[in-house]
Amino acid sequence: MEAPEKCCDTQFKVLSSGDYILPPPLQASIDKIVEKEGYISHKTINRSISTSGGNFLAELYEVDIKGTTADEDKETNIFIKNKMDDIQMTILDIAECYNMENFFYRHLSILYDDIQNKANIPVGERYNMVKSYDATNPNTIILENLAKKGFTTVHRMEVVPLKFAQLSVQQLARFHGLSWVLEKQHPEYFKKKIRPLKATYQFNDDYQKFIDSMSTYTDKCVDMDKQVRLNNFKPVVMETVKKNYFENAGSRCCLCHGDYRANNILMKKDGDNITEVIPVDYQLLYYGCPVLDFIYFIFPCTDQEFRRKHLDDLKDLYYESLRKFLKYFNMEVESVYPRREFETEYKKRLDCGLAFGLLLTPVLFTNDDDIPDFAKDNIGKISVTPDPKMDERIRGLVGDFQKWGIL
Known part of the structure; x- marks a missing residue:
């Protein structure tokens, strides 16, 4: 586990990074985005993250897609919120x-x-x-990662x-x-x-x-x-x-x-x-x-x-x-x-x-x-x-x- 990073006014912790392997349904969603964004070649950097109490009911990930399209070099920064399994939150559906x-x-x-x-x-x-992206399953929210824009x-x-x-x-x-x-x-x-x-x-x-x-x-x-x-x-x-x-x-x-x-x-x-x-x-x-x-x-x-x-x-x-x-x-x-x-x-x-x-x-x-x-x-x-x-x-x-x- 890496040390906590201070990002402006909120505490942000990287739980795992680099070659972190996403669960298969999430990887399928990323593959779909890669295709839709027109990448000819690309590499991805995946991170599992925590907001230190800002979110209680989801697994959070960041994915950076870097590569080339037919017209340009391109980077797509993605934030994923994925439903946890076996949630015991009995007061919410x-x-x-x-x-x-x-x-x-x-x-x-x-x-x-x-x-x-x-x-x-x-x-x-x-x-x-x-900005949002289509997900391949109803338990996932995929958004532009605005942390990359400050x-x-x-x-x-x-x-x-x-x-x-x-x-x-x-x-x-x-x-x-x-x-x-x-x-x-x-x-x-x-x-x-x-x-x-x-x-x-x-x-x-x-x-x-x-x-x-x-x-x-x-x-x-x-x-x-x-x-x-x-x-x-x-x-x-x-x-x-x-x-x-x-x-x-x-x-x-x-x-x-x-x-x-x-x-x-x-x-x-x-x-x-x-x-x-x-x-x-x-x-x-x-x-x-x-x-x-x-x-x-x-x-x-x-x-x-x-x-x-x-x-x-x-x-x-x-x-x-x-x-x-x-x-x-x-x-x-x-x-x-x-x-x-x-x-x-x-x-x-x-x-x-x-x-x-x-x-x-x-x-x-x-x-x-x-x-x-x-x-x-x-x-x-x-x-x-x-x-x-x-x-x-x-x-x-x-x-x-x-x-x-x-x-």
């Missing part, structure tokens, strides 16, 4: 997760590109997507930089906007392919055990008075999350990302300046209320000081970005998603921000050498060793929700 991401890259992303191209949306105003992620324990948050919120607004545009331009497709998409979470006994397990870590971060408040909230955490995902009567809905957090948003820097972000990881797509994506992004990725300074501005930025994006399609945001409804839904669903924060923070703050094996272990029995920096994050989270009257 993993096969459906991979089907969902394949649906996005093989079908929906093509439609979204076509929609944006026909509207002549400038490069800097588009919803950004990673893209990286914010480390999961860090508060996201303001510029990163701003660009990410703009992209989120465009993602939601595209859903409403798709509904308008292709109503039958939307009715058959998008509206039926439900969240894949299974709210079962293991989910409740996971809630109970994570609370043993978060309770220790606060004083006795706040522990009492958290214990009063804990019995309704599962119902809170379930309600927000599945009870949408009367809510304006669209296609939602479902896992819109810092680890699933690639960023590119020019020196210290973040210039571009690209969302990835579409395994948890579902049809629901768009405010939930915004809340899911904010609370696991920021601290109390950040929210005090920037939360209201980011809400304004989301809505204005949606307004500007829909203008390209001659759609008025107040007709599609009135600001009053956005604010009502935000207040109605804010308690889910507390639930997300309490459930995700202990995992995000797990030390690199103690990352739980979500693929092999029952999630109800997962234990972690959070970094001490988690304490302040949880205290700020609890303090905000006490101030807002939810605790």
Whole structure:
């Protein structure tokens, strides 16, 4: 095993490299790409990699194809996410997760590109997507390896930089906007392919055990008075999350990302300046209320000081970005998603921000050498060793929700 390499803000470990032999189905996919890209001669360099806690349910690989075509010397850099065998993630349908991401890259992303191209949306105003390649099996996602172009992620324990948050919120607004545009331009497709998409979470006994397990870590971060408040909230955490995902009567809905957090948003820097972000990881797509994506992004990725300074501005930025994006399609945001409804839904669903924060923070703050094996272990029995920096994050989270009257 090679030593860890530091790549911008995220820890990146090469597990094996050079002449690493890919599993046969993955090699078949690479052979298909080699043929489609027109290589006459080529060599490949394969690496098995880890994101040190950024990904829990997949085997990750990098493949560099170098060679010549009829016209030029060429290099193709590929990132592979492959479903692990024997995953014990009982609260998610993993096969459906991979089907969902394949649906996005093989079908929906093509439609979204076509929609944006026909509207002549400038490069800097588009919803950004990673180039994808066809895979030979449904358990594999094959993408352009943007790490080779300088893209990286914010480390999961860090508060996201303001510029990163701003660009990410703009992209989120465009993602939601595209859903409403798709509904308008292709109503039958939307009715058959998008509206039926439900969240894949299974709210079962293991989910409740996971809630109970994570609370043993978060309770220790606060004083006795706040522990009492958290214990009063804990019995309704599962119902809170379930309600927000599945009870949408009367809510304006669209296609939602479902896992819109810092680890699933690639960023590119020019020196210290973040210039571009690209969302990835579409395994948890579902049809629901768009405010939930915004809340899911904010609370696991920021601290109390950040929210005090920037939360209201980011809400304004989301809505204005949606307004500007829909203008390209001659759609008025107040007709599609009135600001009053956005604010009502935000207040109605804010308690889910507390639930997300309490459930995700202990995992995000797990030390690199103690990352739980979500693929092999029952999630109800997962234990972690959070970094001490988690304490302040949880205290700020609890303090905000006490101030807002939810605790």
